[in-house]
Amino acid sequence: MTTLDTASVGQTNTLAYKYHAFMSRRASLMPTFAAIAILVLLFVGAEIFLRGDFITPRNISALLLDNAPLLVLAVGMTFVIITAGIDLSVGSVMAFTGIWLAKLLGDGVSAAIAIPLVLVGGALVGMLIGVLVQYFDVQPFIASLAGLFLARGLAYVVSLSSIKVENDAVLWLQSTRWSAGGWYITPTGIIALLVVVIGAFVMHFTRFGRTIYAIGGNEQSARLMGLNIARTKVAVYVISGVCAGLAGLLLTAYSGAGYPRNGIGTELDAIAAVVIGGTLLTGGRGYVLGSMVGVFVFGAINTVINFMGAEQSWTRIIVGLLLLLFIVVQRAIVARAERRG
Amino acid sequence: MRTIVKHRLFWPATALIALIVINTIARPRFVKITIRDGELYGALIDILRQSAPLMLVSLGMTIVIATRGIDLSVGAIMAMSGAVALQIIAGSDQPDNLGVVAVAVGAAILVSLLLGAWNGFLVSVLGIQPIIATLVLMLAGRGVALLITDGKITTVNSDPFEFIATGYLLLFPFAFLLAMALVAIVGSVERRSALGVLTEAVGINPEASRLAGVRSRGIIWGAYIVSGILAGVAGLIYSANIKAADANAAGQLIELYAILAVVLGGTSLMGGKFSIAGTVIGVLFIQTLESTILFLGVPSAQSPVFFAIVVVVVVLIQSSQLHKWARRVFGGRRSTETSSDVEVAA
Numbered sequence: 280m281t282t283l284d285t286a287s288v289g290q291t292n293t294l295a296y297k298y299h300a301f302m303s304r305r306a307s308l309m310p311t312f313a314a315i316a317i318l319v320l321l322f323v324g325a326e327i328f329l330r331g332d333f334i335t336p337r338n339i340s341a342l343l344l345d346n347a348p349l350l351v352l353a354v355g356m357t358f359v360i361i362t363a364g365i366d367l368s369v370g371s372v373m374a375f376t377g378i379w380l381a382k383l384l385g386d387g388v389s390a391a392i393a394i395p396l397v398l399v400g401g402a403l404v405g406m407l408i409g410v411l412v413q414y415f416d417v418q419p420f421i422a423s424l425a426g427l428f429l430a431r432g433l434a435y436v437v438s439l440s441s442i443k444v445e446n447d448a449v450l451w452l453q454s455t456r457w458s459a460g461g462w463y464i465t466p467t468g469i470i471a472l473l474v475v476v477i478g479a480f481v482m483h484f485t486r487f488g489r490t491i492y493a494i495g496g497n498e499q500s501a502r503l504m505g506l507n508i509a510r511t512k513v514a515v516y517v518i519s520g521v522c523a524g525l526a527g528l529l530l531t532a533y534s535g536a537g538y539p540r541n542g543i544g545t546e547l548d549a550i551a552a553v554v555i556g557g558t559l560l561t562g563g564r565g566y567v568l569g570s571m572v573g574v575f576v577f578g579a580i581n582t583v584i585n586f587m588g589a590e591q592s593w594t595r596i597i598v599g600l601l602l603l604l605f606i607v608v609q610r611a612i613v614a615r616a617e618r619r620g
Numbered sequence: 621m622r623t624i625v626k627h628r629l630f631w632p633a634t635a636l637i638a639l640i641v642i643n644t645i646a647r648p649r650f651v652k653i654t655i656r657d658g659e660l661y662g663a664l665i666d667i668l669r670q671s672a673p674l675m676l677v678s679l680g681m682t683i684v685i686a687t688r689g690i691d692l693s694v695g696a697i698m699a700m701s702g703a704v705a706l707q708i709i710a711g712s713d714q715p716d717n718l719g720v721v722a723v724a725v726g727a728a729i730l731v732s733l734l735l736g737a738w739n740g741f742l743v744s745v746l747g748i749q750p751i752i753a754t755l756v757l758m759l760a761g762r763g764v765a766l767l768i769t770d771g772k773i774t775t776v777n778s779d780p781f782e783f784i785a786t787g788y789l790l791l792f793p794f795a796f797l798l799a800m801a802l803v804a805i806v807g808s809v810e811r812r813s814a815l816g817v818l819t820e821a822v823g824i825n826p827e828a829s830r831l832a833g834v835r836s837r838g839i840i841w842g843a844y845i846v847s848g849i850l851a852g853v854a855g856l857i858y859s860a861n862i863k864a865a866d867a868n869a870a871g872q873l874i875e876l877y878a879i880l881a882v883v884l885g886g887t888s889l890m891g892g893k894f895s896i897a898g899t900v901i902g903v904l905f906i907q908t909l910e911s912t913i914l915f916l917g918v919p920s921a922q923s924p925v926f927f928a929i930v931v932v933v934v935v936l937i938q939s940s941q942l943h944k945w946a947r948r949v950f951g952g953r954r955s956t957e958t959s960s961d962v963e964v965a966a
Binding site for chain 1: 763883941
C-alpha cells in the first residue's frame with residue numbers, strides 16, 4: 280500500500296486516480312457496493328412512487344423484525360459458501376428446531392433447557408453434513424441434501440400440525456418493543472444483529488475466519504500452509520446448523536407457533552440473499568455484512584410489492600432477476616480479474 | 621460372479637430387488653398383477669405409473685449431470701408447463717377436442733424447450749455456475765407459473781388430456797410407456813451415436829475436450845434443452861393426473877429426488893460417466909421405497925427421514941475413505957482390487 284502511494288505522490292490527488300486505485304484494490308467489494316446501491320434505489324424509488332409513505336421509521340424497523348430469521352440463516356450460509364460449500368438444509372433445520380422447541384415448551388420443559396437443546400439439535404445436523412463433506416468426500420450439495428431430508432422428516436415426526444407456543448420467555452422475544460420516536464426494535468431483531476456482528480468479527484478478526492477465506496481461495500494451498508482444514512470445514516457446517524437452530528427459535532417466537540411446513544425453499548432465499556450481498560459461490564470472497572445487505576434487499580422487495588398491492592408471485596420473479604443481474608456482474612468481475620491475473 | 625458384483629449397476633439393482641422382496645414377504649399382494657379389460661392392475665403397476673414424472677426429470681438430470689452440471693429448475697419448469705397447457709385447454713370452448721389438447725401440449729413443450737435453452741445459455745455461453753444459473757429460474761419460475769394461472773389453481777375436464785396420466789395402451793399405463801419411450805430415444809441417441817461419449821468427455825474435462833475439438837458449448841446447451849423438454853413432459857403428466865395446474869405444488873422438491881435417483885443409479889455428481897439404466901433403477905427404487913413407507917403406515921410427510929438414511933448409506937458405500945478403512949480392517953487380502961473398487965464407486 281505505502282510504496283505505491285508514495286511513489287506516485289504527484290498524481291494521487293486527482294480524483295480519477297484515487298477512484299481507480301480504490302477499484303483495483305477493492306474489486307471484491309464491488310458486488311456488495313452494487314447491492315447497497317440497489318437497496319438505496321429500492322428505497323428511494325418506493326418513496327417517490329408511493330409519495331413519501333415508504334421510508335418511515337416503522338417500515339424500516341419492520342424490515343429487521345420480519346427478516347430476522349432469514350438474516351441469521353444468511354450469516355451461517357455465508358460461512359459455508361465462503362469455504363466454497365453450500366448448505367441446503369437450513370430451511371428444514373429451521374422448521375425442525377422451531378417445531379421441536381414448540382413441542383418441548385408445550386410439554387412443560389422450561390425455556391432455559393429447551394432453547395439450548397434445539398440449538399444443539401441444529402448443530403448436530405450441521406455436524407453430520409460437515410463430517411460427510413470432510414471425512415467421506417461427499418459433495419456439500421448431496422451431504423446437505425441428506426440434512427434437508429432428515430430435518431424435514433424429523434419436523435413431521437415431532438408433529439404433523441402446528442403447535443402453539445404459550446411460553447412467556449419465548450413470546451417475550453417478539454412482543455417486547457423498545458421504541459424511540461417511531462423506531463422500535465424487538466429482542467429477536469437484537470439477536471439477529473448480534474449474530475451479524477459476531478459473524479463479521481469472526482470472519483475478519485480471528486484466525487478461524489482467515490482460515491475460512493483461505494480454504495475458499497484455494498483449499499490445496501491452505502492445506503500446504505498447515506492450516507487446520509478438517510476442523511474448520513466441519514465447524515462452518517456446525518455454525519450454519521446452529522444459525523438455522525437459532526432462526527427456528529426466532530421464527531417460532533415471530534409466529535407464536537411451530538409449524539413443520541415452515542421454511543420450505545427458505546434455503547434458496549438465503550443463498551440468493553448471500554449471492555446478492557456479494558459473496559461468490561466459488562468461495563474465497565464475500566462478507567457477512569454484504570449478506571445482511573442482501574437480506575434487506577430481499578426484504579425490501581417483499582415490502583415494496585406488499586405496498587403496491589401486487590401479486591406476491593412478483594417477489595420471486597424480481598428476486599430471480601436480481602440474482603441473475605448479480606451473477607452476471609460477478610462473472611464479469613471475475614473474468615476481468617482473471618485476465619489481469 | 622466377480623464380474624457381476626463389479627458391474628456398476630450391481631448395487632443399485634440389488635437394493636431395488638431387496639426392497640421388492642421385503643415388500644413381497646410383508647404383503648404377498650404386492651407382486652400380484654391382475655388383468656382387467658386388457659389393463660394391468662397391481663401395486664407394481666401403480667409404482668410404474670407414478671414413477672413417470674420422476675423418470676423423465678431424472679433422465680434429463682442424468683444428461684445434465686454428465687456434463688458436470690446440475691438443473692435445479694426442473695420443478696419450476698414442470699409448474700410452468702402444466703400452467704401453460706391447462707390455461708390453453710381451460711380457455712377453449714371444447715376441452716375434449718383432440719386438436720385443442722394437441723395445441724396445448726405443443727405450446728407447453730415449446731415453452732419448456734425455451735426455458736431449457738435459457739438455462740443452457742447461462743451455463744454454456746455466459747459461463748455461470750450451473751447451480752446458480754438454474755437457481756434463477758427455480759426462484760422466478762414458480763412466480764411466472766402463478767402469473768400464468770392468475771394465482772389460482774386452474775382445473776379442467778378434458779378426456780384426451782387426462783389420458784396422458786391415467787390412460788392405458790397395450791396393457792400398460794400410457795404415462796409409463798411414454799416415459800419408457802423417451803428413455804429409449806434419449807438412451808439410443810446417446811449410446812448409438814458418439815454423443816454419449818462426447819458428453820462424458822465434456823463432463824470429465826471440459827478444457828481438454830475443447831482442445832480435442834469437441835464442441836462442448838453445443839453439447840452442454842443441448843443437455844439443458846433436453847432436460848427442459850423432459851421436465852415439461854413431466855409437468856404435463858403431473859397436471860393431467862390431478863386435472864389441475866397447481867403452480868405451488870407441481871414438481872415440489874422433484875429436483876432433489878431426481879438428483880438422488882441419478883446418484884443412486886451410480887452417476888457421479890462430478891460429471892463424466894453416466895448410466896441411464898442406473899437412473900431408471902434409481903427412480904424405481906425411490907418410488908418403491910415411497911410406496912413401502914406408505915404401506916408401513918408412516919405418514920408420507922415423514923418419509924424424508926427414510927430418504928435421508930438412504931442418501932447417507934449410499935454416499936458412504938460410494939465413499940473411497942470407507943473403502944480404505946474396509947481394506948485396512950480386512951487386511952491385504954483385497955489390496956489387488958484397489959483400482960476396481962473405484963470403478964464400483966464411479
